[in-house]
Structures are given as structure tokens and as C-alpha cells.
Amino acid sequence: MTEIDRLVARLRRYQGPVLTFMEVCGTHTMAIARQGLKQLLPDTIRLVSGPGCPVCVTPVGYVDHALALAAREEVLLTTFGDLMRVPGSRPGSAPAPSLQQASAQGARVQVVYSPLNALQLAREHPESEVVFLGVGFETTTPTIAAAVLQAEAEGLANFSVLSAHKTIPEAMVLLSGAEDLGLAGYLCPGHVSVILGTGPYEPLAAVHGMACAVGGFEAAEVLRALVALVDQVEQGTPRVDNLYPGAVRPEGNPRARALVERVFEPADAAWRGIGVIPHSGLAFRKKYAAFDAALRFPVSLPAPVEPKGCRCGEVLRGVLDPVACPLFGRVCTPENPVGACMVSSEGSCAARYHYTLEA
Template identity: 50%
Template structure:
């Protein structure tokens, strides 16, 4: 940290830490972040290790690769073996383990046509260059990335490009929060809400957190001062018994979100029930194609179905995603499961909580 940056000022961070400790004196605060970038930021900045022991940081289902269900992984691996199909994917899906130790990386080594792309527009270019093949983009991500995928599909339709398809595994954050709070095993007392997602959806979808569940929630940025301010706001709301949903990232997030981005998504997609690793089916927590864009649905065009798939043996990623277990409490953590040889997706993705714990050498004896 350098004092020249007000969002990383050590003196301000020290002041906020003291205020947090005073606010939670004689009580606790169990807060959950639901953003992979927050997961990494809390660890990388040292904020996680500096918090008083009465403040418990839980990692939630904020990593899009991690929440992709076992059945969804099995579905795209099945597709990777089909003749005339090119899989286009972001790189962090390549090593996600599937049934029997399968993965896209292994499928590629065995001859499957798998292309790593940096955006769905790259996948569209591959489709243009390979008119005799079906190019299937794996639509993994939350509300942040969905508008770009929807815009790409719209371009494909405008160009009359019929060989570009998407497997829609998109997930929606607010229904997942509702599902977590409905779980009797959960003991969350505050949510650090995702900045990037909130820039798209705005504040309104989060209102039930305070109104129905009486849980304080704060949209936060990613610098140390942002993180500590959000924790302090949650602690103060809990202490006062006045839960609200607060936008503390106004330099990026407008209360109304991004209406244009949402309009593009609403044209191409509609809410559908979706599977989440460790949680199961959450009603209306995913996106499927509207009737006007069904010709771009890889499931429908290529006849792929989601089938029951068993969880990865020994992997506790699902419990980590629900905040029931810390990564280091998994018996495989740091032993059979490492970033070099991951057993589950929470150790694969750079935004995965297990990978963050491992990379930043969290004290395994910590109560946090």
C-alpha cells in the first residue's frame, strides 16, 4: 500500500480497522462476499488477515467457474467429443475436472477441437472462419459478462451466421442470495455485494435482503479502503439493528445499473431455473434463449441434455461455496488438491476461494 493513493492509505485502513473492532465489540459479524474478485482482493490486500477474530469472512458462490454444476461440465465435455464441433471457451474452464477425471484440456490433447478465447467476439470470428463446423461458445458467467454474450448472439443473427452457438450456463446473483438465506445451515449476518454485477443490475434486486431477511448488505469496490468501509457499514447496521442495502461504490455503480445492457440481455435471454454446484436447482437463477434466438441454443440445435452427474469424489467445493466450510477445512486442501493438480473447480479458477487461500498462504490455524 502507498499513502499517495487514498484508497490504499495505510493510516486510513488502520483507522477503519479500529472502528470495525469497536463496532463488533462483544458480538460477531459473519459476512459473505459473493464475488470472485472480492475473494482475491480480501486476501491479496491482507484485509482478511487483519480483521479482528470476531469478524468472520465467508466466501460465497461468486466464482462463475466454481458454481458451474457437475452436470453442466459433463454436458460440454460430451459436446467436445462430437464430430464437426469446435468448443470456444475462456481459459479457466480448460482444467475444470469432470466425470472420470475428464477435462477440456484432456479432450483437446486427445484430438477435440477446443479454442481458448478472450471474448465471445473471438468465438464469432472462429465461426466465420469455419463455416462447415458448429462453433459452441460456453456461456459461463454472471450478469457482468452476459450482455457481451447477448450482443455477440445478436450480431450473429444480423449476419445470418448459423454455425455460431452458445451453451447458456449464465447465472444470476440475486436468486442465489435468496437461496442461501433460505438454507437453515447458513448463518450469514451481512453481504458484501459484487461491484461488477451491480454495475449492470443496479440496487433494486438486492432490496429483499434487508426487507425480507433483515440482512445488511453493501456494494463494495475492490481497494483496501473500499473493503474495510463495506465491513464497517455492515457491522454498524447490525449493531444498530437497522439493515439496509447500501451502494458504497458509487464511482462505478449507478443505483439504476445499466439499462441498455439489461435491454440487450432481455432481448436475447429469459430467466430459467438453473443448477448451481453445491446448491442444486435455484428457480429463475439462470438464462435461456428467448424464442427469437433459439436457433443459437447449442442444447437445442445439437441435441445435448443435462444428465444427472455425481459430485467429484472427495471434493468439498459445494460446501465452500455455501460458506459452510472454509477451504482449508477440506481434507484434500493443499494435499491431494493444489493449483497444480486440482481436484475441484474452487482450486482451478483464479477467482476460486480454495485457490486464493492456497496462493496467499492463509494461516490454516486461523478462526477465519
């Protein structure tokens, strides 16, 4: 019997009331969908996707802001590929505008793998304003903080970041109390925890009664974490188990966190579909205001319009199964996405669309 068989057999032995666990990491969403892991679980264990895709939880107004920057002649916009297809909200235009379309119309938009590539473009194009679209959770933020500090050290004045960074534990606390979800616990994110460590999840277990397990991304790693979650529930002792110990240390990566704290400070942040969560975002500290693209290139935009009928909000909170959305697969598809969950390939809807057998 392989380890996977043993883990699955253990999960199938669970006989109690239905348990709902949430993963809050887009890479988990993808890994689970690609490997078809839900097919191995008994009906008594439900695994739902939460707000773990940073592109998906980014408010549509941010995309509008990015599009406005892309339209400026002096701006060379740099972004992770994830954001290219996300539609903005300009009402009345069909299809909704995206960075990909802006690029097709001549705007300078460059997909990069790393903020360091954006920095390099700033060095090579002193005549341009290189703006990096800073979207991401705790794993990504330190890389952007490091790029900002590097730009400061070099005196690169033509580099700035449009920040929509978010921190995940606050959202996890919020959703742990949602009665419509009825969560028993969290499959805690793998790479976010590399930076955070396990400490930030302790209150979830101690105060909110959530079973918590940090897991990796291979099938066995995900299943091990699920077994740990079921164990905690059966024993009635919610705690934080680290099932990704080679990569995740209890203390995380303090050096990375210190860089983030130098450049950014906590701020309230709007999550698409969820609303404003206090202290769940990161804003530039005054000292680094010069690198804040929102201050350097203020734009006045009409209030963003959420697409009609889109239920991404409920999907992001894990209370609506993507296929239950009336737009899913009919009006809303990966090439004509209505909501953000269908745009990013790691969004709950896109993962469902790509990897699930037709109903």
C-alpha cells in the same frame, strides 16, 4: 493515519457478537486473499466466500456436455480460460477429463477473452460450428446476449452458445436464511452491480434483514463496505449502501439488462453444491433457439457423478472452511483438482491454497 488505518481502526472497535458477512463475487474472493485483508479484521468480524465463482457453481454435467461437444469434429469450442481445467465426471478415468486434456488430444478448443472473439472465429471458419461456453453472472451475460444479437444481424449460422448463465440475487436470498451460516449481511458484488444496480438487493435488507453494501476491489473500497455493514448492524437498520458509486448506479445498466431480456428468459438452474434454485438461470427464448448449442447438438450423457468425498457444496455455501475439507491440499490441489472450488483460481479453495500461509 491513512484512510486504510482509519477504516481498520473502526472495524476493530466493533465489540459485539461475532458477525459473519459473505462476499459473493470471485473477484472479491481474490482481492481479499491477495491483499491479505482478513488479517486486518478483528476476531469479531468473519468474512466468508459464497457462490461467487461462476465456474465453481457450474454443475459437473455441464463440463461433460462441453467435453462431448469438443469431441465432435465439426465443433470449434470457445471458452473463457477459467473453464479449461475444470474436471468432468467421466467415472473411472484418471485423471478426470478436462477441456485442457481434450485440447491436448486434438479437440479444437480455443481460449478467448471476449464472446466477440468467438464471433470472429465463426466468421473466419464458416466450415466449423463455433460453440461458445456461456458461463457467468450478470456482468458477463449482456456481453453474450450482444454477441448473439450480432450473430443474428450478420446471419452467422455457425455460432451458438451452451448456456449455463446464472443470476446471483436468488442465491443470496436462499443463503440469507441458512441457519448454519448465520449471515449478518452481504458484501454485494462490484461488477454484477454495475449491471443490476442496487434495487435487487433491497428485498435482502427489507425482507431478510441482511445488511448489504456494494463494494469495489481495492483494499480501501472493500474496507469501506465492511465499515458500512458493521454500521448497519450496530444501528439495527439493514439497508443497501453503495460504496462503489462511481461505477455502480442505483439503476444499474438498463440497456444491458434489456439486451439480456431480449435473448434469454429466466429459468430454474442447478448450482453445483447447492441444488436447483428457481429462476436463477437464463435459458434462450424461443426466438433465439437457433443459437442454443444444447438444442443444436443434443447429447445423451450418463448422469454426472460428483467426485467422492468432495465438499465443494458446503464450501460454496460458506459453511465449510476450505482447509477443513479432508481433501484440501492433500488429494485436491490446483493441478489435480477434485472439486470446482480448487479449479478456478478464484474458487474459495484455490484462493486459500495460493495465498494463505501454510498451516
